[in-house]
Amino acid sequence: MSDARPAAGLRVALFATCVNDTMFPGTPIATLRLLERLGAQVEFPTQQTCCGQIFTNTGYYDDALPSVRTYVEAFEDYDYIVGPSGSCVGSVRDQHPILARYAKNPALEQAVARTSARTYDLTELLVDVIGVTDVGAYFPHRVTYHPTCHSLRITRVGDRPYRLLKEVRGMTLIDLPAADECCGFGGTFSMKNSDTSVAMASDKARNVSSTGAEYVVAGDNSCLLNIGGVLDRQRAGVQAIHLAEVLAHTEEDAS
Amino acid sequence: MSPRRTPAPPPGELRDSLPFPKAAKIELANVQQRANLRHATHTIRAKRAQVVGELDDWEALRTAGAQIKDRVLRNLDDYLEQLEASLTAAGATVHWARDAEEANRIVIDLVRATGQDEVVKVKSMATQEIELNEALERAGIAAWETDLAELIVQLGHDRPSHILVPAIHRNRSEVREIFLEEMGTYGEAAPPDLDDEPAHLAAASRSHLREKFLRAKVAVSGANFAVAETGTLVVVESEGNGRMCLTLPETLISVVGIEKIVPTVEDLEVYLQLLPRSSTGERMNPYTSMWTGTTPGDGPQDVHVVLLDNGRTTALADEVGRKALRCIRCSACLNICPVYERVGGHAYGSVYPGPIGAILTPQLRGLGSKVDRSLPFASSLCGACYDVCPVKIPIPELLVHLRHKVVQEKAAHHEVHAETAAMKATSWIFADSRRMEAALKLPSFGGKVLRGRLNHFGPLPYPASLWTTARDVPVPPSESFRDWWARERGGQR
Ligand code: SF4
Numbered sequence: 001m002s003d004a005r006p007a008a009g010l011r012v013a014l015f016a017t018c019v020n021d022t023m024f025p026g027t028p029i030a031t032l033r034l035l036e037r038l039g040a041q042v043e044f045p046t047q048q049t050c051c052g053q054i055f056t057n058t059g060y061y062d063d064a065l066p067s068v069r070t071y072v073e074a075f076e077d078y079d080y081i082v083g084p085s086g087s088c089v090g091s092v093r094d095q096h097p098i099l100a101r102y103a104k105n106p107a108l109e110q111a112v113a114r115t116s117a118r119t120y121d122l123t124e125l126l127v128d129v130i131g132v133t134d135v136g137a138y139f140p141h142r143v144t145y146h147p148t149c150h151s152l153r154i155t156r157v158g159d160r161p162y163r164l165l166k167e168v169r170g171m172t173l174i175d176l177p178a179a180d181e182c183c184g185f186g187g188t189f190s191m192k193n194s195d196t197s198v199a200m201a202s203d204k205a206r207n208v209s210s211t212g213a214e215y216v217v218a219g220d221n222s223c224l225l226n227i228g229g230v231l232d233r234q235r236a237g238v239q240a241i242h243l244a245e246v247l248a249h250t251e252e253d254a255s
Numbered sequence: 256m257s258p259r260r261t262p263a264p265p266p267g268e269l270r271d272s273l274p275f276p277k278a279a280k281i282e283l284a285n286v287q288q289r290a291n292l293r294h295a296t297h298t299i300r301a302k303r304a305q306v307v308g309e310l311d312d313w314e315a316l317r318t319a320g321a322q323i324k325d326r327v328l329r330n331l332d333d334y335l336e337q338l339e340a341s342l343t344a345a346g347a348t349v350h351w352a353r354d355a356e357e358a359n360r361i362v363i364d365l366v367r368a369t370g371q372d373e374v375v376k377v378k379s380m381a382t383q384e385i386e387l388n389e390a391l392e393r394a395g396i397a398a399w400e401t402d403l404a405e406l407i408v409q410l411g412h413d414r415p416s417h418i419l420v421p422a423i424h425r426n427r428s429e430v431r432e433i434f435l436e437e438m439g440t441y442g443e444a445a446p447p448d449l450d451d452e453p454a455h456l457a458a459a460s461r462s463h464l465r466e467k468f469l470r471a472k473v474a475v476s477g478a479n480f481a482v483a484e485t486g487t488l489v490v491v492e493s494e495g496n497g498r499m500c501l502t503l504p505e506t507l508i509s510v511v512g513i514e515k516i517v518p519t520v521e522d523l524e525v526y527l528q529l530l531p532r533s534s535t536g537e538r539m540n541p542y543t544s545m546w547t548g549t550t551p552g553d554g555p556q557d558v559h560v561v562l563l564d565n566g567r568t569t570a571l572a573d574e575v576g577r578k579a580l581r582c583i584r585c586s587a588c589l590n591i592c593p594v595y596e597r598v599g600g601h602a603y604g605s606v607y608p609g610p611i612g613a614i615l616t617p618q619l620r621g622l623g624s625k626v627d628r629s630l631p632f633a634s635s636l637c638g639a640c641y642d643v644c645p646v647k648i649p650i651p652e653l654l655v656h657l658r659h660k661v662v663q664e665k666a667a668h669h670e671v672h673a674e675t676a677a678m679k680a681t682s683w684i685f686a687d688s689r690r691m692e693a694a695l696k697l698p699s700f701g702g703k704v705l706r707g708r709l710n711h712f713g714p715l716p717y718p719a720s721l722w723t724t725a726r727d728v729p730v731p732p733s734e735s736f737r738d739w740w741a742r743e744r745g746g747q748r
Pocket of ligand 1: 583
C-alpha cells in the first residue's frame with residue numbers, strides 16, 4: 001500500500017541550530033516527530049554546528065566563516081533543509097552570501113547560493129513544500145503568538161504560522177497587542193544594551209500577560225528565552241513554548 | 256568677552272557624549288520623556304501607515320526613490336558640476352566646503368559682508384550637523400531658529416532629539432514653561448497668562464518670531480533637494496515660517512549636503528510623494544518652496560549655496576555604507592524604532608539619532624570616539640526601519656557592516672579584550688561538530704549538576720547579570736539534541 005501522508009517521499013535535513021541543540025532539544029525533537037508524522041524522511045547531518053549569526057551580528061565576520069563552511073559541508077547534499085528558527089534561517093539566507101563574498105571565495109559563494117536557497121523555515125516547509133496547514137495537532141490551551149522580527153521581516157513567513165495555528169484542535173488563539181514589535185532580544189544586543197533590551201522585553205511581557213494566555217508561542221527560542229525570562233521572573237504564570245512543539249503535540253500526547 | 260546673544264546649548268561636545276548603552280540607561284529613567292515619546296511615535300506611526308496604505312504603487316515609488324539616489328551617488332562628480340553650472344547661470348554664488356569648519360567660515364564671512372549681526376534660520380539638519388549657530392554666536396552673529404520645534408529647543412537651552420520634530424521629547428506644559436521663562440530675554444515676551452493650549456502656544460511663537468522676520472536682512476537655510484539640471488533648491492515644511500525666511504530677507508545662504516542632488520525636476524515627483532507621507536504622515540506637506548537662483552524684483556537678490564562634504568565622500572567610498580546617503584531625512588525609521596521610542600534622541604550623541612543616526616553618524620564622523628563606535632550596536636536588528644524607509648536603505652545590513660568595521664578598527668589598534676577572545680574560542684568550537692560535542696560534555700556547561708533541583712536561574716553575577724538582572728534563565732537540559740539523536744537513532748546520520 002502506498003503512503004498517503006502529505007510528506008511521503010520527502011527527504012529533509014534537520015538544521016537543529018546550536019541554541020536548540022544545546023539549550024532546547026525539545027524543539028528539534030518536536031520538529032522531527034512532526035515531520036515524520038507527516039511522512040517525511042528526516043535526517044540530522046551531525047557535522048552541523050551553527051549558522052554563525054552570533055559572530056556576524058557582532059561584527060566578527062572572520063569568526064563567522066568557519067560556521068558558514070561547516071553549514072555548507074553538512075547540508076550540500078540536500079534539497080530541503082529545515083530549521084525551527086526564523087532567525088537562523090534568515091541568517092543562512094541573508095548573511096551567508098554576504099560572508100562568502102567577503103571571503104572572496106567564489107567556490108564558497110556558489111555553494112552558499114545553493115544551501116541558502118534550499119533552507120526553509122519550518123512554517124514554509126509545511127505550508128509551501130508539503131502543502132498542509134492542518135498538521136493533526138491538538139493543544140487544548142489559551143495561546144498567544146509572537147511573530148518574531150526575523151520571521152516577519154527577514155524570512156518573511158507572513159501569515160503561515162497563523163494558518164497553521166488556526167487548525168490546531170482544542171486551542172484558543174488570542175491576538176497579541178503590538179505583536180510586530182521587537183521583544184528586545186537581538187542576540188548580543190541583549191547583553192551590550194541590556195537596559196534597553198529589558199525595557200523592550202518588559203513591554204512585550206506586559207502585552208503577553210494582558211491576553212490572559214497560558215502559553216506564548218513563537219518560532220524562535222531565543223526570543224522566547226527573552227520574553228519567558230521576564231515572565232518567569234515575574235512569576236506571571238505564562239509559559240513560553242516553541243511553535244514546533246505546539247504543532248507536534250497530539251491527542252495521544254495529551255492522554 | 257561680550258555676552259551671548261542667543262540661548263546657550265548644553266555644555267560639551269556631542270562627539271564626547273557617553274557611549275550609547277550608558278547614555279540610554281540615563282534616558283530610560285526619564286519617565287516623562289518616555290511617555291512623551293511613546294505617545295508621539297505611536298501617533299505618527301499610525302498616520303504614516305494609513306497614508307502609505309492609500310497608494311497602490313508605494314513599493315514602486317520606494318524602488319524609484321532608491322534608484323534615482325543610487326544613480327546620483329554613482330555619478331556624483333558629474334552631477335555636482337552640473338549643479339554648480341546651473342546655479343551660477345541662475346544668479347546664485349556657489350561655495351564648496353570640505354568640512355564643518357570651512358562651511359561655518361564661509362557663512363560667517365558672507366554674513367559679515369552684509370554688515371548684519373543676526374540671521375533668521377529655516378529648519379535645517381546640515382546646519383545642525385556643522386553646529387553653525389554656535390560658530391555664528393562666537394563670531395558675534397545671532398542665529399534665530401524659526402521652526403516652532405527648533406525654537407522650543409533653542410529657547411530651552413536644549414539639543415534636538417528628533418530629525419523632524421526636534422522637541423518630540425517635550426510636552427506642551429514643558430513648552431509653556433520654556434516660553435514664559437525665556438522668550439522675553441531674546442525678543443518679544445510671551446503673554447503672562449499663557450496656558451498650554453497648542454493654539455495659544457503657536458500664537459505666542461508667531462508673535463515672537465514675527466518681529467524677527469520683519470527685521471531680518473539675512474536668512475540661512477538648508478535644502479531637501481537640489482535639482483542638478485536647473486539649479487532649483489527645494490525646502491519642504493509645515494508651518495510657513497521657512498517660507499518667510501526664504502522670501503523676506505535680502506540675502507539667502509543655503510548649506511546643502513552634496514548628496515541632496517536629484518537629476519531633474521521630474522524626479523521631484525517621486526520624492527514629494529515619498530517624503531510627506533513618510534515623515535508627517537500627510538499626503539502633501541503644507542508648504543513646498545522652490546527657488547532657482549535670483550529673480551529680479553522678487554525675493555532675495557543675493558543668493559549663496561554652500562555645498563557641504565563633511566564626511567560624505569568618505570561614506571561614498573564604501574560601497575555598502577554609501578546607501579546611507581540615499582536618506583531624505585523623513586524620520587520614519589526613528590518613529591518605528593523600538594529602541595528610539597524608549598531612549599529618545601539624546602542618547603545617540605549626534606544630530607542624527609535613531610536608526611539612520613546609527614549608520615550615518617559613524618560614517619560622517621569616523622570611528623574615533625567611544626560614542627561613534629557604540630552606535631552601530633544600538634539596535635536589536637529587528638528590521639522595522641528597513642520596511643518603512645522610503646528609499647529602501649537596508650539599515651540592518653548597514654548596521655552589521657559597520658559593526659564589522661568597529662571590530663576591524665579595534666583589531667587595528669590591537670585592542671584584544673574578553674569579547675574578541677570569546678568570539679575566537681567559540682568560532683573554533685563551531686568550526687567542527689566534534690569540538691562542539693566535546694564542549695557540551697564539559698562540567699562547566701552546568702546543566703548536569705543543577706538539574707532536578709531547580710529549573711530556572713535567578714540573578715547571577717556579572718557578566719551573566721546583564722541578562723539576569725531582570726530575566727530568569729532556564730537551566731541547560733541534561734541531554735543535547737545531538738546526544739538524544741545518537742541514543743535514539745544511533746546508526747543513522
Ligand atoms: S533612513 Fe530612510 S526612513 Fe530613516 S530618515 Fe532616512 S529616508 Fe527616512
